[in-house]
Amino acid sequence: MGGKAETSARKPGASEPGKAGRTGGGKHRRSFRASGLPARVTEILARLKAAYPDARTALDHQDAYQLLVATILSAQCTDARVNLVTPAVFAAYPDAAHLARARQADLEQLIQSTGFFRNKARNLIGMAQAVVADHGGTIPRTMEQLYALPGVGRKTANVVLGNAFGINEGVTVDTHVTRLAGRLKLTRHTDPVKIEQDLMKLVPQRDWTLVSHLLILHGRNICLARKPRCERCVLVDLCPSAFKV
Ligand code: SF4
Secondary structure (H helix, E strand, C coil): CCCCCCEECCCCHHHCCCHHHHHCCHHHHHHHHHCCHHHHHHHHHHHHHHHCCCCEECCCCCCHHHHHHHHHHCCCCCHHHHHHHHHHHHHHCCCHHHHHCCCHHHHHHHHHHHCCHHHHHHHHHHHHHHHHHHHCCCCCCCHHHHHCCCCCCHHHHHHHHHHHCCCCCCCCCCHHHHHHHHHCCCCCCCCHHHHHHHHHHHCCHHHHHHHHHHHHHHHHHCCCCCCCCHHHCCCCCCCCCCCCC
């Protein structure tokens, strides 16, 4: 998952021309800029949910094991590229027990195109061996246990907990979430751990997994890194950075 997004939606309404015009009128602009941060965050969430009703992880997976493998592979790699290699990986190593016995050279060959493949292969095998040794071959369901696995950081653990188990333990902060949280002034920090803490205070716990998908989608579709499309953005009247980037 790394710095890349892991979210998709079938129909991002935020890209529909004209929506920004309807929501960005002077009346809304005055009322939301005058209201406090909690009201602004509530409105941001509501609009992003409406714009991306099918927001979910873009990493193809059938279970927690597959999502954990895919998320480790997605470091410094696009989700689309990961989705190209995971079918062969899952066919060769259908569960943690098989992956734990993998020959590193064989696994490296399968995942080479995702980059950093030697480290990733080492981490994947190490992760699987720890899952087998410490958890009977079943992917654990707590942050502490996931975090203890080789190659698994807090971000990866959040992805697995939220998307495979439906457990909202934290907010996944990637490059898109970092950028949008900054532009929307939801945080003053640039460190992902501190950004996550700020977002966890602002966003209801039930939405911790979803808010990451929503911000990633909006970052991919509208609030682009170099040239945000503020004129098409459903958040334009809620965003302190509108037309200033
Ligand atoms: S910077 Fe522009 S595109 Fe990004 S959230 Fe703000 S208004 Fe939307």
